[in-house]
Amino acid sequence: MSGHNEHARHIVGPGVYLVILFALLLGTALTVWASYVDLGLWNPVIALAIATTKAVLVVLFFMHVWYSTKLTKLTIIAGIFMFLVLISMTLADYISRAWGSW
Amino acid sequence: MPDSSANIGHSAHDEHPAYLRHHFSSAEQQADAAGFAMWLFLLTEVMFFGGLFTAYLVYRNWYYPAFVSGSHQLNVVWGATNTVVLIFSSFTMAMGVWCAQTGRRRGLVLSLALTFILGLSFLGIKTIEYREKIEKHHVPGFHYSMQSFLDPQSNPEVYAEYHDKPLAPDMARHTELYFSLYFLMTGMHALHMVIGIGILGFMILRAWAGAYTAGHETFVVNFGLYWHFIDIVWIYLFALLYLISRH
Numbered sequence: 001m002s003g004h005n006e007h008a009r010h011i012v013g014p015g016v017y018l019v020i021l022f023a024l025l026l027g028t029a030l031t032v033w034a035s036y037v038d039l040g041l042w043n044p045v046i047a048l049a050i051a052t053t054k055a056v057l058v059v060l061f062f063m064h065v066w067y068s069t070k071l072t073k074l075t076i077i078a079g080i081f082m083f084l085v086l087i088s089m090t091l092a093d094y095i096s097r098a099w100g101s102w
Numbered sequence: 103m104p105d106s107s108a109n110i111g112h113s114a115h116d117e118h119p120a121y122l123r124h125h126f127s128s129a130e131q132q133a134d135a136a137g138f139a140m141w142l143f144l145l146t147e148v149m150f151f152g153g154l155f156t157a158y159l160v161y162r163n164w165y166y167p168a169f170v171s172g173s174h175q176l177n178v179v180w181g182a183t184n185t186v187v188l189i190f191s192s193f194t195m196a197m198g199v200w201c202a203q204t205g206r207r208r209g210l211v212l213s214l215a216l217t218f219i220l221g222l223s224f225l226g227i228k229t230i231e232y233r234e235k236i237e238k239h240h241v242p243g244f245h246y247s248m249q250s251f252l253d254p255q256s257n258p259e260v261y262a263e264y265h266d267k268p269l270a271p272d273m274a275r276h277t278e279l280y281f282s283l284y285f286l287m288t289g290m291h292a293l294h295m296v297i298g299i300g301i302l303g304f305m306i307l308r309a310w311a312g313a314y315t316a317g318h319e320t321f322v323v324n325f326g327l328y329w330h331f332i333d334i335v336w337i338y339l340f341a342l343l344y345l346i347s348r349h
Contacts (some may be wrong), residue, residue: 011200028186031340051337055338059330069134076145079141090160
């Protein structure tokens with residue numbers, strides 16, 4: 001048991017990194033282009049959707065979460081979920097309260 | 103496999119590398135624990151930047167015209183260039199991790215050096231942007247000027263692109279809030295970059311000496327997590343500060 005098979009851990013290679021690099025560059029080009037098209041309410045939605053897609057690619061492959069332990073995956077998901085709860089409750093409060101005087 | 107020179111000083115124990123602490127049963131367990139702790143730290147960073155993002159979204163919702171006009175003062179070309187610079191730096195950092203894991207010392211030094219240079223390039227471009235804000239008196243404080251928002255045509259190159267209508271003085275006042283959040287968010291991001299570049303400098307020296315290519319690459323891997331996290335923060339900053347108020 002004592003550590004002779006320890007390098008069975010997954011090593012992500014240059015091929016994967018190159019694919020992700022091009023995906024991220026494509027996403028950047030796409031989001032800049034989309035920002036010049038007037039889509040009304042959908043502009044911020046699309047910008048955030050593309051940003052989130054890019055972030056997920058970075059987390060899963062550059063940060064190796066795709067290959068990580070269940071403990072790490074669960075911790076990250078729990079943390080992000082907690083963050084989403086906090087931000088959505090806060091925004092729901094501010095948007096739905098008719099304080100009016102701004 | 104760890105090389106034999108790493109075993110000096112532990113002859114009383116079973117063969118194990120010098121970097122393996124006594125309270126871990128294997129090097130893999132040690133690396134997993136360090137990675138787990140790094141993620142806990144990054145989640146506190148998510149909450150920290152998340153608070154800033156939430157403040158930005160709330161105020162943007164309240165003072166929408168001021169935030170749109172404020173955003174039009176940013177240069178998308180510089181913002182997009184910096185996004186590309188950071189994405190490339192994340193790629194070179196990831197390649198550095200691969201070099202460390204596969205024992206490529208020269209490759210690691212080269213990757214870290216490229217990451218270092220790209221990080222500095224990002225800060226250089228940020229400096230150009232900040233200087234423009236200073237020249238236009240868009241830095242919040244005693245010298246803040248609402249001129250660009252009360253009279254958009256006084257700022258011809260921005261006016262030519264967006265044809266912004268003049269804001270009423272009470273709304274124009276709130277552009278200062280946009281720039282406060284702009285400097286707070288990009289400034290905190292830049293501070294993380296400065297810290298990261300400092301650590302990169304230290305790592306390049308250690309990597310040159312062969313510290314990370316003899317089986318113990320945890321420091322490089324976890325620094326990589328930090329660097330990629332900064333990249334993600336910028337991806338959102340670029341979308342929220344520069345892009346969503348375009349068209």
